[in-house]
Amino acid sequence: MSQMDKDRFLSMAVCYDRMAPRLMPAYDLFQDHVIDLLHEGDCEPDLVVDLGAGSGILLEKILRRSARSRAVWVDSSPDFRNVAEKRLAAFRDRVRFIECALEDDWERQLLGAPDAILSMSAIHHLESGQKRRLYARCFSLLRPGGRFFNIDEMSTLWDDAYRNTLHYWARHVEQARKHVPAELADDCRAWCERFDRWKARNIDGAGRAKARGDDLHEPFLDQMRWLRECGFLEVDLFLKHHLWSVIGGRKPDASSRTPH
Numbered sequence: 001m002s003q004m005d006k007d008r009f010l011s012m013a014v015c016y017d018r019m020a021p022r023l024m025p026a027y028d029l030f031q032d033h034v035i036d037l038l039h040e041g042d043c044e045p046d047l048v049v050d051l052g053a054g055s056g057i058l059l060e061k062i063l064r065r066s067a068r069s070r071a072v073w074v075d076s077s078p079d080f081r082n083v084a085e086k087r088l089a090a091f092r093d094r095v096r097f098i099e100c101a102l103e104d105d106w107e108r109q110l111l112g113a114p115d116a117i118l119s120m121s122a123i124h125h126l127e128s129g130q131k132r133r134l135y136a137r138c139f140s141l142l143r144p145g146g147r148f149f150n151i152d153e154m155s156t157l158w159d160d161a162y163r164n165t166l167h168y169w170a171r172h173v174e175q176a177r178k179h180v181p182a183e184l185a186d187d188c189r190a191w192c193e194r195f196d197r198w199k200a201r202n203i204d205g206a207g208r209a210k211a212r213g214d215d216l217h218e219p220f221l222d223q224m225r226w227l228r229e230c231g232f233l234e235v236d237l238f239l240k241h242h243l244w245s246v247i248g249g250r251k252p253d254a255s256s257r258t259p260h
């Protein structure tokens, strides 16, 4: 194996980019649904921010859908940035990269109020207080009428049902990996080794106290309340499939009535 190939396989970001759509249940469905929501009523969002944007798969879809849209990639990982820069190279005039932790001051580098702020599979790494603060910052940043969506691992209302969602993902990976083409076998193995650690934390270690850096799956209902408390209107659960929920809302515009 050449050094270049070794480096390629060492990068979790490359491996994630190739495997997530295959091994995460309904990966494309979630993204495509949120993009449809953004374009409802023939809207074409101008500035869209993706928090924890990873390899840029979601942003690429947004930039392809509308020539009017501009994108902001926010993520703390230089490895993911490398992959995203390649993926989004054709759109380089329309993308801005902000390499920064979500807890830090990424908004300072934004050039204008976003029409939409999105996130997929990233915010669950933050603790409750950090999540709430991030939601409040997103609310302040959005232009009036702007939309926020979080597609993420979240727990549900009762523990037994939540446990089922964790086991569902484990079973899904066991099945889906059988269909990964041979040329991606190394990426698949690397992804599954990481997933084994996820299973150890979340399934074998169920009930153990969670700490910073764990997968912190607060219930979707609590997180929807936090959005509402920030001032978002039309807060809803837009899609749920086992462990993943899509929650979001709209910042009021000048004509919005105060909600009850």
Ligand SMILES: C[S@@+](CC[C@H](N)C(=O)[O-])C[C@H]1O[C@@H](n2cnc3c(N)ncnc32)[C@H](O)[C@@H]1O
Residues within 6 Å of the ligand: 020, 051, 052, 053, 054, 055, 056, 057, 058, 074, 075, 076, 077, 080, 100, 101, 102, 103, 119, 120, 121, 122, 125
């Ligand atoms: C599981 S990947 C998801 C990537 C992409 N959103 C997707 O769904 O394909 C999680 C991403 O969130 C980023 N991330 C996790 N915690 C973060 C934090 N506190 N600040 C910034 N980025 C973070 C990681 O670097 C990684 O790119």
